[in-house]
Amino acid sequence: MKQYCLMTTLAVMCGLALAQSALADRDRGYADRCRPSKPVRESVEISDHVIFGTDQAVFGATTLIRDFRNCEVDVNVTSSALEAHWAYSIWIAVFNHPELCATPNACVVADLEAFGGDPRIRASVFWGGGFVADGTGSANSSLKILSGRTSRELFANTKNYGLQNFGGAEIHVVLRSHGMAGLWGPVANQIGTAGLACPPSPPVGPGCVNEFASFHPPR
Secondary structure, eight states: OHHHHHHHHHHHHHHHHHHHHHHHHHHTTOSOTTSOSSOOOEEEEEEEEEETTSOOEEEEEEEEEEETTTTEEEEEEEESOSOTTEEEEEEEEEESOGGGSSSTTOOOGGGSGGGTOOGGGOEEEEEEEEEEOOTTSOEEEEEEEEBBOOSOBSOTTSOOOOBOSTTTOEEEEEEEEEEETTTSSOHHHHHHOSSSSOOOOTTTOOOSEEEEEEEEOOO
């Protein structure tokens, strides 16, 4: 009987100790280790797709999340305005100082240094990914942009700035079409380059074309 009472007393004492420890952990911010003690610093930007070079919206959008804690940008591209079974490459245009564009904070292709834009803008265009649309002309693709210089710069005469002004850069996401997947060359070339494995140029075919774009202003 004494042994039973001793075991019961120890169990109660252990339970109280564990409860006190849990309260102490909670007070120190350790109650739920899956939740950071500080709010995650991020901005969420969602932009409709428009036909490249116009303001005409189509059925598609890009979600862009700037993660200020990890200095990376998560990008999700979704569209149902594509051609069935066509290959598309994704290109990222970053204007690190958009306030210097011809129209401040509303940069266009002419603001790229490769097309005569102000070099102080530190604009950069680089490959972001690629995909093949399904049989309904739809696709969903995710990618990540890391802060810093890039090794994927599109224009040989442009410095590989990449994303340098993390919160202040204007970011454009461009979808470029390469025709029917595998018809004009390896799919890897179609989704991974700007000018390889393209359909014949006009009048036989459209060639590779910038089809859609989304625009994400500085935060």
